[in-house]
Amino acid sequence: MVADRLTDTVYFSQWALNDFPVPIANVCRLLGKHGVKYGFLRHTKDYWCRDYMPIQVNDDKFVQYTYAPDYLRDDPGYMTDPTSALHDLGIQTVKTELLIDGGNIVKCPDRVIMTEKVFYENKNVPRDRVIAMLEQLFECGIVVLPWDRSEKYGHADGIVRWVGGDTVLLTAYDTSRYFASKFLRELERSFDVIIMKYSTRPRMRELSWAYINFLQTKDVIIVPVFNISEDEQALRQIEAAFPDYRGHIETVDASSIICHGGGLNCISWNIKRPS
16 A cells, blocks of 8 residues: 555646635645646546545555535535546556445555445445455455544544554544544554644644644655644644654644635645656
C-alpha cells in the first residue's frame, strides 16, 4: 500500500481553486516550497476529490471503487465519476463494484483502516465477503473501526492517521467518550496509539478533529489551522509524532474549508507518480 509518506504529487479538483482560492493557493505555495508537484483535476463535480479518486496500492495499481455515498443521495449532481479525470492523467485502474468512500481509507503499508460504514454501504454483501474483497483489492489487512452514526460521513481520515511503523495518531474525539474508547480499543489490537489531547474547555474544541485531517506527502505535512487556541497545541503534537519531518511541517488557515465539513486531506488526492 502506498502510504501518504511515500507520495510525491498532489491533485485538487478545479472546484477547490474556484471556491477556496486563498487557502488552496497557500497550500500550493507550500507544496512548491518543498518541491512537491501539484495539479488540478478537470471533469469533477465536487471539490472533495479524496472521496471519489482511486486508492493507490503500488506504483502502478490504482483501485477505482463505486462512489455513490448515501449523504449525496439527494444531490446526485455532486457525484463524480473520475474516469475522464484519470484518462487525462494517463492512469489506468482496477475496478470494483464495492461502494467505498475515499475519505474512509487510511493507508498504512500493510493495513488499511476504515470505519464499519463500508458494511452499511455494501449491506447486500456479507461482512466477511466485504473484508475478503477489500483484502484482495488492497493486498493488505483491514482494520475496522466502529461508525459513530452521529457523523454521517463515516470517514476514518477524521479519526486516525498512520505515523510510521506500528504507530498511529488518534484524534481527540471529543464528541463521544464512548466512541473514543472504542476507537482506542480497536486500534490497540494492531498499533501503538498516540492520542491527541487539548487543555482548552470542551466547548472550544469543536474543530479538534480537523487537525488530523492534514495533507501529507514524503516531503511535507501541511496542517490546517483556524486561528484558535488549539492550533499551537495541535501543531506541537503533530511535530512530536513526526520527528523525521522536522522543518517540513507547515500550517495553512483552512477556516473557509472546514466550515463545509472537510479538511486538507479531504480536499486533496496525493499519489506516488506511476513509473
